[in-house]
Amino acid sequence: MKCALPRRALRALSLATAVLACCTAASAAAETTIGIANFGPHPALARTIAGFKDEMTKAGYVDGKTVHYVYSDANFTPGLIPQTLAQIVSQKPALILTVTTPVAQASVRNVSDRSIPLVFSQVTNPVAAGLVPDWQHGSDRIVGSASVTDYDAVLSFAKKVFPQAKSFGVLYNAGEVNDVAAIDSLKTAAAKAGLKMLATSVDSTIDVPQRTGTMKGADFFYAIGSNLVQSSLPAVASVTDRMKMPILSAEHELIRKGNIIAVAYAPSYESQGAHAAQLALQLLKGVKPSSLAIYRPQPSDYLALINRQKLAQLGMAVPASFEKCQCFVN
Structure with a gap:
């Protein structure tokens, strides 16, 4: 049995359907x-x-x-x-x-x-x-x-965190265009900051521990934003820890995950x-x-992150100027 709607109701229903379709299309x-x-x-x-x-x-x-x-x-x-x-x-x-x-x-x-x-x-x-x-x-x-990266800003920050620093070490992949460009810029920034840069090229992760060991005497290690260097930081830390050398990283990720990196400073x-x-x-x-x-x-x-536990393990204190910076990961 069919249920017939009044003609007025049908017109109203058709109008409502049209309005709904129009609104849906507009949305x-x-x-x-x-x-x-x-x-x-x-x-x-x-x-x-x-x-x-x-x-x-x-x-x-x-x-x-x-x-x-x-x-x-x-x-x-x-x-x-x-x-x-x-x-x-x-x-x-x-x-x-x-x-x-x-x-x-x-x-x-x-x-x-x-x-x-x-x-x-x-x-x-x-x-x-x-x-x-x-x-x-x-x-x-x-x-x-x-x-x-603004390396002038990075090294200015480094001198505040490591006020006694006179030199730093850095690894780079000589076969990577971005790494070579980074080292060139970093060399200029180091001269302006009055810091001696000890740069060593590395071809593969296997060579990282040995090459890192050649930087003995540097006051800190700077890990540039290099795929090879960043992926090798656990190996770098295995050497720098023995030399009581803190790592300043151009990436934030690793400092959030563990106790390898002392300080990270980079654009968020x-x-x-x-x-x-x-x-x-x-x-x-x-x-x-x-x-x-x-x-x-x-x-x-730029976002600064500081691992107080790591600095303490290396026998270093957080400078008083950073105590209220709200930049600590632990």
Whole structure:
């Protein structure tokens, strides 16, 4: 048996359905899709992405309400990056955040839709990486927030933490362009700071303990943001501990996890993501990447972390000027 509705009720129902469909369409249209292409799952990179999202939220891009994030990573496999980007592009994003140098480089090559603006983060030197023409301008495709280190600021901080220091040791991979560039900049900063730098090249992790041992007499060891050096820090510490030499790291991760690093000083990952978001907001408004400058970390972006237990084990005290810094991991 069929139940017939009055003609007036049918008209009202049709109107309500139309209004609901219109509102739903408007809601879908208001939601912006933003892609996030990451090299792989890692706590530091996750904090960069969190900083990006937090800054976007402040600007009204609320996850699940006004913005939909499409995330994909290559599990640290360079050959999978094109596939990662293709998955994101298929969702028709309004913008793509690329995290790390390899992903940023691949995005310029592989994202053929030039209407999709690209913004990078966690790229040490975008000029040397061929992403942008100079530090004052993005390219016609991409702009972003660099993670380049201000070595003048680092060594100024080091002299405050280690006030008696006259020299420091550093390892680097001579076969890595970024490492060589870092050493050149660090050498200039060391001369300005009045510190002697003992730099030693290392080709593989196997050589790390022996090469570290050649730095006997240095007042501290500075671990640059090198893949080889950072992954070898437990081996470095096995030697520097015997020499009562503290490690100052350009990365924060290891100092949070254990009792290897004495001090870490570097731009926070969250700030790097936040500054990438500020550039992304300009791109979403239609500003061209080439009209924006690359963001370089400022002193306010740097985060200091100090392991008091490690310093005590090495027979060192925390300078009085740091006692109230709220920068201790234990």
